[in-house]
Amino acid sequence: DGGITQSPKYLFRKEGQNVTLSCEQNLNHDAMYWYRQDPGQGLRLIYYSQIVNDFQKGDIAEGYSVSREKKESFPLTVTSAQKNPTAFYLCASSPQGAGQETQYFGPGTRLLVL
Amino acid sequence: GENVEQHPSTLSVQEGDSAVIKCTYSDSASNYFPWYKQELGKRPQLIIDIRSNVGEKKDQRIAVTLNKTAKHFSLHITETQPEDSAVYFCAASRGYGQNFVFGPGTRLSVLP
Numbered sequence: 001d002g003g004i005t006q007s008p009k010y011l012f013r014k015e016g017q018n019v020t021l022s023c024e025q026n027l028n029h030d031a032m033y034w035y036r037q038d039p040g041q042g043l044r045l046i047y048y049s050q051i052v053n054d055f056q057k058g059d060i061a062e063g064y065s066v067s068r069e070k071k072e073s074f075p076l077t078v079t080s081a082q083k084n085p086t087a088f089y090l091c092a093s094s095p096q097g098a099g100q101e102t103q104y105f106g107p108g109t110r111l112l113v114l
Numbered sequence: 115g116e117n118v119e120q121h122p123s124t125l126s127v128q129e130g131d132s133a134v135i136k137c138t139y140s141d142s143a144s145n146y147f148p149w150y151k152q153e154l155g156k157r158p159q160l161i162i163d164i165r166s167n168v169g170e171k172k173d174q175r176i177a178v179t180l181n182k183t184a185k186h187f188s189l190h191i192t193e194t195q196p197e198d199s200a201v202y203f204c205a206a207s208r209g210y211g212q213n214f215v216f217g218p219g220t221r222l223s224v225l226p
Contacts, residue, residue, distance in 0.1 A: 033213070042203060042218040043158070058213070090157065101146045101209050105157040 003027040004106035006091050011111045013078065013085060021076045021109045023091030030096040032074035033103060036060060037088040046089075049074055050096065078111060086113050116141040118206050120217030127194050128225050135220045137204035138186040144206040147187045148214070149178060152201045161202075162189070165209075194224045 004025045013019045023032065031050045035043040045058030049068040063082025068074055074093075078085045088110050092103040117140040127133050137147075145166035150158035164171045164178045164187065171178050175194075180187040191198055201221050205214040 040219075043214075043216045045213055048213060101207055101212075102148060102160055102163060103214060104160070105150075107157050108155075 006106040006109050012114050014114050016080045018079050021089055023074045025093045029093035031094045033092040034076045035090045085111055116215040118215050118217040124221045126223045133191045133194055135189045137217050139206040143208050146207040146209045148205050149189050150203045196224050199224045
């Protein structure tokens, strides 16, 4: 999982501002995922992408947007429509293929609202 | 859709004792069950996983058992050590190309 990087480590958002979280992987994994984790809670799926130029909504996609223009990159934008964005955001990737289900996580980005 | 429950939510054990965390799932088509360990402020790390064609898997002090009929699986940690203290998450998936549904987590504290 050392091949998955997220930046920045901390991000501050002002009211009405869109912010973008970066996720990059050099593991040649096909699938990438974004999760949100609130304090003391489990992981909830925001968006996922199984192939370049294609992505699907997860359980809590409202107020978020993504793109997948390159296999290595899956940025997440937290829009001003997301009214409660303070959380720990985790990106993950997996190789796909039978027997290749395991997801590997990046170090996370903590988003705080000013 | 899939629903994963996890118990207990918190667990305290004495160093050297065993710890058991249980998860239940609702989707009978789920066939892949990973366990992750997350230390405070860190990323979740895979510690063990099991597929539905196997009933038990062991890796040193960690083992996972799966009961497909009852739709539950458990994590067993023997000879616990203080460094085992963390939050543990179970998950269920239909496998290749499908997403994970995570349980809410168990905070394990190993007391010296």
